[in-house]
Amino acid sequence: MIQIIVAIFITGYGLSITCDRINHGYRLPKLIPKEIIILGIKGTIVYMVYFTIQFYVLNYIAYMYDFLYLT
Structure with missing residues (x-):
């Protein structure tokens, strides 16, 4: 549970940095x-949608x- 919260926080801060950088922040x-x-x-x-689509493709x-046998 703690791992999920930390992952959400890290992802959010990373996206916040990306948004700030796109807006020419230093x-x-x-x-x-x-x-x-x-x-x-x-x-x-x-990310979940992206990885799900990638998995199915x-x-x-x-x-x-025939690299994968579904049994």
Whole structure:
């Protein structure tokens, strides 16, 4: 449980740094917990969707070329 909270916080802060850098910021953004948690949850959802799509596409390709046997 703690690992999930820390991962959300790190993801949120990383996205906060990215947003600040896109807006031509030169310093690290302030630690605003509410904003960081919201960005972290959004980022985690996007990562889950991305990895799910990637999993199904690669699984399909591997199955078509007989690299993966689904039994």
